[in-house]
Amino acid sequence: MKSTVAAIALAFSVFVGLPTTSSAGSEDIVVEDAWARASIGTNRPGAAYMTVRNTGPDPVTLVGLETPLAMMPDIHETTTDANGVSSMGPVGEITIPAGESVALEPGGMHAMLMRLQIKMVEGETFPLTLNFADGGTLTVDVPILGIAARGPER
Amino acid sequence: MRLSVFQKVLWGLVAIAIVGFVWLQVSTKGEQRTGEPAFRADFELTDHQGMVQTDEDFAGRWMLVFFGFANCPDVCPTTLAEVAAVMDALGSDATQVQPLFISIDPERDTPEQLAEFVPAFEANIIGLTGTPDQIKRTSESFRVYFEKIEEAASPDGYTMGHSSQLFLFDPQGGYVGAWTYGTPAEEIVADLKARMSL
Numbered sequence: 001m002k003s004t005v006a007a008i009a010l011a012f013s014v015f016v017g018l019p020t021t022s023s024a025g026s027e028d029i030v031v032e033d034a035w036a037r038a039s040i041g042t043n044r045p046g047a048a049y050m051t052v053r054n055t056g057p058d059p060v061t062l063v064g065l066e067t068p069l070a071m072m073p074d075i076h077e078t079t080t081d082a083n084g085v086s087s088m089g090p091v092g093e094i095t096i097p098a099g100e101s102v103a104l105e106p107g108g109m110h111a112m113l114m115r116l117q118i119k120m121v122e123g124e125t126f127p128l129t130l131n132f133a134d135g136g137t138l139t140v141d142v143p144i145l146g147i148a149a150r151g152p153e154r
Numbered sequence: 155m156r157l158s159v160f161q162k163v164l165w166g167l168v169a170i171a172i173v174g175f176v177w178l179q180v181s182t183k184g185e186q187r188t189g190e191p192a193f194r195a196d197f198e199l200t201d202h203q204g205m206v207q208t209d210e211d212f213a214g215r216w217m218l219v220f221f222g223f224a225n226c227p228d229v230c231p232t233t234l235a236e237v238a239a240v241m242d243a244l245g246s247d248a249t250q251v252q253p254l255f256i257s258i259d260p261e262r263d264t265p266e267q268l269a270e271f272v273p274a275f276e277a278n279i280i281g282l283t284g285t286p287d288q289i290k291r292t293s294e295s296f297r298v299y300f301e302k303i304e305e306a307a308s309p310d311g312y313t314m315g316h317s318s319q320l321f322l323f324d325p326q327g328g329y330v331g332a333w334t335y336g337t338p339a340e341e342i343v344a345d346l347k348a349r350m351s352l
Contacts, residue, residue, distance in 0.1 A: 037231055037235075040270045040271060040274055041270065044224060044225050044227070044271075044309070045225065045227045045309055046227055047227035047228050047231075072307075074307060076228075076307075078228050078229050080318055080334075080335055080336075083299065083317070084317050084318055084319045084332070084334055084335065085299050085300075085315055085316060085317050085318065086229045086315065086316060086317075086318035086335055087301075087303055087313065087314075087315030087316075088226075088228065088229075088308075088313050088315075089303070089305060089307075089313070090305075090307045106228060106229075106232035106336075107228065107229060107232060107335060107336050110227070110228050112227060112228075113227075114307075114308070114309055115309070147231060147235075147274045147275060148231075148234070148235040148238045148239075148274075148275045148276065148277070149235060150232075150235050150236065150239060150339075
């Protein structure tokens, strides 16, 4: 009985002590090739792209985004039907299976940066925080490329 | 040799198939011979500098036409970036090609809004917009589809769904063909150069 209490206390202390990581997998997330296009002013939404890779043994769920750049960042997806009609809508949560990756790329999913607070200037970077279902977070610096950029700089 | 009813029916079907095949071959060749395009570019809109432009203003040049909206953060800048790469790769041939970006969001896309957006791609793209009625007529003549989608999570509470192909018209305004969204610029350039040298 005592050992159970001790175990719970230990587990709790670990949880409280490490609020930005956890044992449920998000620490195994790696973000690669992040990039965004410069914006014109702040009254139109921006978009950011990246590859989110899960190097761990458990599935990890991405539940939201945060950035000082935009009041309403959200993951949206463009879909194109058989007639070539494209439309866009929010995706909700994204579960990345163990050992796999999810690409946020033009014409697919993107981090839609709505209600921009700051103009996205070519050559600058901005922090984008990914929030995961296990409470873990990961902040990446996203380089801003030119408005006519076609992909990440390598 | 006597054929059963079933065999007769089968041979009858074979005959119909042969006649149908020959007819298709002949009719396809007929289309090629006349060389008439499926339709011609037809519009009267206002460009991003506030000037009225019609299809006739672009006669003598190839037209690369894309439909979209300035608030579109993904498909539209991605395609215009590809168009910019195409224009760059065309080099001196670029003077024979006019890229056009036609708005299907006339509520938001005033000429002033387009003036902020299209020149940023530095590819001589002309942005065109108009009244909702002009845009509707343009979409009908180009046979493109667009719709307003109410979406609470989007800016102003809506987004647009729209045909996302890049259309090519010849110097007489005749429809040549379309590339589906996501076709790399290199492929478009190769295709375009081949058609321009015909």
